[in-house]
Amino acid sequence: MSPFFLSKTSSFRYVLILSGVMGFSSAAAAESLTLQQSVAMALKQNRLLAADQYRVDMARAGMDEANGYLMPRVDASYSAMRSNSPMTVFGSRLLQKRVTNADFVPATLNHPAAINNYQPRLTLSMPLYQGGALWAGRRQAEQGVAASSSQHDWMRQQLMFQTIQTYMAWLNADAQLQAAEKTLEASGRYLNNVISMHKRGLLIESDVMDAEVHRLQSEVRVNQSRNAVAEARDMLARLTGVDADQLTQPIAAPEFQQPQLSGEALTSAALESRPDLKALQAQLEGSRAGVDKARSSFLPHVAVQATQEWNNANPSVRNGNATVSAVVSMNIFAGGSDRAVVSRQEADAARLSLELDDKRQQIGNEVREAVRQLTEAQKRSKTESRAMKQAEESLRITELRHLQGLEKTSDLLNAQSRADMARAEAIRAGYDVSVAKAQLMLFTGRLGEESLMAAAGQMNEDVNDKGNVQ
Numbered sequence: 001m002s003p004f005f006l007s008k009t010s011s012f013r014y015v016l017i018l019s020g021v022m023g024f025s026s027a028a029a030a031e032s033l034t035l036q037q038s039v040a041m042a043l044k045q046n047r048l049l050a051a052d053q054y055r056v057d058m059a060r061a062g063m064d065e066a067n068g069y070l071m072p073r074v075d076a077s078y079s080a081m082r083s084n085s086p087m088t089v090f091g092s093r094l095l096q097k098r099v100t101n102a103d104f105v106p107a108t109l110n111h112p113a114a115i116n117n118y119q120p121r122l123t124l125s126m127p128l129y130q131g132g133a134l135w136a137g138r139r140q141a142e143q144g145v146a147a148s149s150s151q152h153d154w155m156r157q158q159l160m161f162q163t164i165q166t167y168m169a170w171l172n173a174d175a176q177l178q179a180a181e182k183t184l185e186a187s188g189r190y191l192n193n194v195i196s197m198h199k200r201g202l203l204i205e206s207d208v209m210d211a212e213v214h215r216l217q218s219e220v221r222v223n224q225s226r227n228a229v230a231e232a233r234d235m236l237a238r239l240t241g242v243d244a245d246q247l248t249q250p251i252a253a254p255e256f257q258q259p260q261l262s263g264e265a266l267t268s269a270a271l272e273s274r275p276d277l278k279a280l281q282a283q284l285e286g287s288r289a290g291v292d293k294a295r296s297s298f299l300p301h302v303a304v305q306a307t308q309e310w311n312n313a314n315p316s317v318r319n320g321n322a323t324v325s326a327v328v329s330m331n332i333f334a335g336g337s338d339r340a341v342v343s344r345q346e347a348d349a350a351r352l353s354l355e356l357d358d359k360r361q362q363i364g365n366e367v368r369e370a371v372r373q374l375t376e377a378q379k380r381s382k383t384e385s386r387a388m389k390q391a392e393e394s395l396r397i398t399e400l401r402h403l404q405g406l407e408k409t410s411d412l413l414n415a416q417s418r419a420d421m422a423r424a425e426a427i428r429a430g431y432d433v434s435v436a437k438a439q440l441m442l443f444t445g446r447l448g449e450e451s452l453m454a455a456a457g458q459m460n461e462d463v464n465d466k467g468n469v470q
Contacts (some may be wrong), residue, residue, distance in 0.1 A: 032251040035167055038240060039449065042163040043156060046240030052155050059141070061146040066141035069134050072126040077247050079121075080315075092117040095311035097319045120317060131299030136292040143286030148280035157275065157447045163239050164438065168431065170232035170250050177225035181390040182389040183420050184218040190412065191215050193403070202405055212249075214413045221420075266444055267367045273445030274363055280356050287349040294342040301329045366443045377429070384422070384429035391422035429445035 043049065083089060089112040093099050098116065102108060196209040197203045235344060237244040271277065307323045310316070331338060398415040401407040439446045 014447040018034050033248045034251060035164065036449075038155075038167050038236065038250075039160050040240065041240035042159055043449075046159055047241060048238060049155060049159050049269075052152055056145075056148045056152050063138075063141040063145050066134075066138040069127070069137065071076050072124055075123045075125075077117045077119075077121045077123075079119045081119070082114055084112060086110060086112055089113075089115045092311065093323060095119075095319065096313060111427045116313045117193040117311055118313070118315045119309055119311050121307065123308075124306045125305050128302040128304060130301050130303075131296030133293050133296035134295060136289045139289035140286045140293060143282045143289060147279045147282035147286065150275040152179060154275035154279065154445075157445070158231075159239070160447055160449070161438070161442050163236070165435075166232055166239060167250055170229060170236060172420075172427065172431055173225060173228035174250070176424060177222065177229055179420065179423050179427070180218065180221040180225045183416070184215070184222050186416060187211070187215040187218040190416070194271045194273060195290060197405075207408070210413055214416070228403050266371065266440070267364045269446070270367050270444040271360060274379040274443075275445055277356075277359055277445075280352065280359055284349065284352040284356055287345065287352050290345040291342065291349055294338070294345045297331050297334070297338045297341070299330075303327050364445070367440070370436065370440040370443050372435070374440055377432040377436040381426075381429040381433045388419075388426040395419040 011446070079091075081088075083092070085108055090099075090103065090109065092115050093103060156379060191208075191211040191214075194203055194208050198208050233247055234244050237247055240247075304324070306325075308320060309323075310320050312318045394417045395418070398407050398412050402412040428454045438447065
């Protein structure tokens, strides 16, 4: 896991970088990978999202299946038979409508010659009443479609977030790499200056060693930053379903607007919009429909059937016979299995009801925590920005004093380390503000492509007006 991801969250980390962290021109933007392009690629090509779409298709097919059970059913069959069984021969002759007086002779009845019978048949069957089982099954399938569609919508939002966080992790790692390379360049200059001053007798050997250690540590940080860039790039390639070498350099992403609603209003909006909550509600309604379906086994079942068949000694459609029947059945005793099914469905509905109540409370907690994190991130960003400016000014003064021989090399290197750390923390703090905003949008169920497009449109206006991101 990249060291640039937030430690407070497991699934929701780096989302958006503050506009202005990395500038770009219109020409460069055309040649670079944008956030909107990355999200579009992921939604179109991600394998796991495509696999989940088949689950939605399965639920819709189940809905069609449930509707089909409510419709009449027509079956066609064709059979051919040859037999010398006395009962079969006599019955076949009756169906073929060619019984004569000679067929009642005992010798003929007992020892008939073999007979052929070709029988085309059409059967129409229709359930009139199944105790409400068919309509309950339809409601169950309908809720299954609603649940799977909401789950797929939630998965889309999560995929968008993962793509955004990985894209931003790449940007963050790249910014950290640039800072680390500047530090490495500065440490090289310090080392050369220390060596020069040591040769003039102004510094001792330990000062040179300290400068060499600082430069080696800077090289390590550069290598770590390069690995973080490669890791983020590989992860983005997997999410977007392409090879890593097909991804171009990312550019600065737009900043999301801060939600204007209060904490309670955000919670209410989340309870209305969260797809995972809607999915759980649909599952509960489907389970309740399953209870009704199970209870239908205790009610009468009525069905009708109409059959038209033809019987002949040769393949043909002759000697037609029609039959219409109605069947009423009633479950009297099934060994308790029917009651067990009802109990199982009722237990499942009770379980989902409790889970739904807990999910509502969880969503409220998530929204309130996201609001607190946003407030904390904004304060921290301001503090870290001020700390970075002070650390850089302190480093500038220390450099001047070191050149005048008024500061030790170790003090200069410590000042450089503090400035490096302050710069890295300021970058991370800027990310954290945007992360908190986007996380709040996700927790309220409002992270969509339209919000990315709106933010991108605002950023493009700023680029056209001023030549860079404001």
